[in-house]
Amino acid sequence: MPGISRKQALSELSLEVFRLTARLNTLGDKLARQTGLSNARWQLLGAIASAPRAESVAATARRMGLQRQSVQRTADNLAAQGLIEYLPNPQHQRAKLVALTAPGSKALAQLQKLRDSWAADIEDQLKLDKLQQARDTLIELRDVLDNNLNGDD
Numbered sequence: 001m002p003g004i005s006r007k008q009a010l011s012e013l014s015l016e017v018f019r020l021t022a023r024l025n026t027l028g029d030k031l032a033r034q035t036g037l038s039n040a041r042w043q044l045l046g047a048i049a050s051a052p053r054a055e056s057v058a059a060t061a062r063r064m065g066l067q068r069q070s071v072q073r074t075a076d077n078l079a080a081q082g083l084i085e086y087l088p089n090p091q092h093q094r095a096k097l098v099a100l101t102a103p104g105s106k107a108l109a110q111l112q113k114l115r116d117s118w119a120a121d122i123e124d125q126l127k128l129d130k131l132q133q134a135r136d137t138l139i140e141l142r143d144v145l146d147n148n149l150n151g152d153d
Contacts, residue, residue: 013141017138025039027118028042028043031111031114031115031118032111034114035107035110035111035114037107037111040070040074041074041077041078041083042108042111043064044060044064044071044074044075044078044084045078045083045084045100045104045107045108045111046108046111047060047063047064048060048084048098048099048100048104049100049105049108051063054087054097054098054099055097055098056089056092056095056096056097056098057071057072057075057095057096057098058095060075060098075098078104079098081103082101082103082104083100083101083103083104083107084098084099084100084101084104085098085099085101086098087099
């Protein structure tokens, strides 16, 4: 965009990310509702499944960029549903590790099928190289923000 400053471009990008996040959360809730879950529970199941090894709720919250307390509430709900379980943590007596249960893995697989079906419906409208470029830009922006936020400590 000729004549636009970096500051303005960053501001416009931020607004679009907020709008996109709202749309993705609405879509996530719509898809997750079909399995009796919420988007927040789906996100946490996915985060637990994507961890290289079992980790604490606090570590999962950090990876997700969320507050530990909200992730803890969601984890407790998932545990009550039998979709995750708390395991002993050899590194910390009170900070239990979280892991998917078999029903949790099944629920996540169902959700991923729903997501894949949705993605197949719109994939012809989006170019792969543009999606990858957008992802790379968002990762770069997140890294810059992380560095700036960590510098405030």
